[in-house]
Amino acid sequence: MALQSLDIAKRSATTTESPQARKTLEVAKLIDVSKCIGCKACQVACMQWNDLRDEVGTCAGTYDNPRDMTDQSWTVMRYAEVETEERGLEWLIRKDGCMHCEDPGCLKACPAPGAIIKYANGIVDFHQENCIGCGYCVSGCPFNVPRISQKDSKAYKCTLCSDRVAVGLEPACVKVCPTGSISFGSKVDMQELAAERVTELKERGFKNAGLYDPAGVGGTHVMYVLNHADKPALYSGLPADPTIAPTVTLWKSVAKPLAMAGMAAAALGGLFHYVMKGPNEVSKEIEAEVERELEGEK
């Protein structure tokens, strides 16, 4: 969603600096998994605010519905039944969606200038009008978030309600959550809030409770309070140490400059070889030899 009211910190496929004069507060959304009851009000609010309507799917025997994120479902609740040693059977429910990485792999991979934007407040947004539909963001993302529409071939994901945040509103999911499981504010405030909640959870016996703000992607602007922060994978495969894949880094940070230099060297090498060594002409001697051979034939 194109928005001029938020400052841009980083722009896909752009090699020059972004404007940096104005300083804005970094924001974050904190999802406290230990307070979530899995009601999906956030999913509904997301659809409503963003004018989305997914197809009615089928029930696969779990509460996961839709089963996965799509271009129409930018956030989905994932329900995991796990047995932990300390507490036996537990139902761990995680609201999945874009993590709004500080170092976004989607943006790194994107070849279209301005199709992916990171605002100064930390929100990562897809600008569909610049998107060419190549799907590189899917390869770049360590959280399997971007979805390419079958209809228009554009990439979609959670915007962190950048349009609402720009005018001082909280994201739709935050507004609607009935248990106060989702909070929104400055990143620092959210970290403090999380620390308080983690202490509480520890007092109540969740000795591994903690904040999920993974350093491998520079931290995220969507963070989780997890009651088992030592095992994020329990929460429907949340990666323990997400980073931009080494293949993507090799592709975008190593291969790209080396290849450009190599191809330029080949072209310039040719030109200078020609200028310095001259063309490889057929020698007069051989021309004369061939003439004589042809004379002989007659």
Added chain:
Amino acid sequence: MIRDPHDLQRYTASERANHWVTGICFILLALSGLSLFHPALFPLTMLFGGGTWTRILHPFIGVVMMLFFVVMFFRFQGLNRMREADWEWVKRAKEMVNGDDHNMPEMGKYNGGQKLLFWFLGVAMLVLFVSGIVIWRAYFSASFPIGVVRLGALLHAVFAALMIAAIIVHVYAAIWVRGTIRAMLYGTVTRAWAKQHHRAWYKQMTGK
């Protein structure tokens, strides 16, 4: 259109057409691919009707190129087997590049460098085709694990760059060695050209 009845036929009309279709596809692929490869080259997408059209067209052109390349590959592969003299040629290539080809071993229709280029292009096309299918988001990427798609993107970019560099060398060699380009334009070369650069082939063609 006979320029000189003594000229030697190097390529048939159909071989030339095959080569040019492949060559045109290659140029379109290189321009469209590079436009997505580096931001500095993104303006090249304008040649194809914008970023989205570039993304749509590139893989289809790739498939066309692959079809014509395969035909060309099987037409020419028999003539591109590396022999002893070819390795000797490769070892001495530096002398040739420095402008002195007096001591180069006698070459058949293709020299050692051309043959190595031929096999490299075969490998590069295979890698580009397979990785190109893997990263073709609209139809195929969803069928591959994400790690494979990432590797596909890396390999596609690396082999595209290598192939572009190789083709620059290929085209330059044709310009540098005077009298070569006409082989791909009208199909013939002069006898003196053949005797100087491909003496074994010259002997085979003329019996001299």
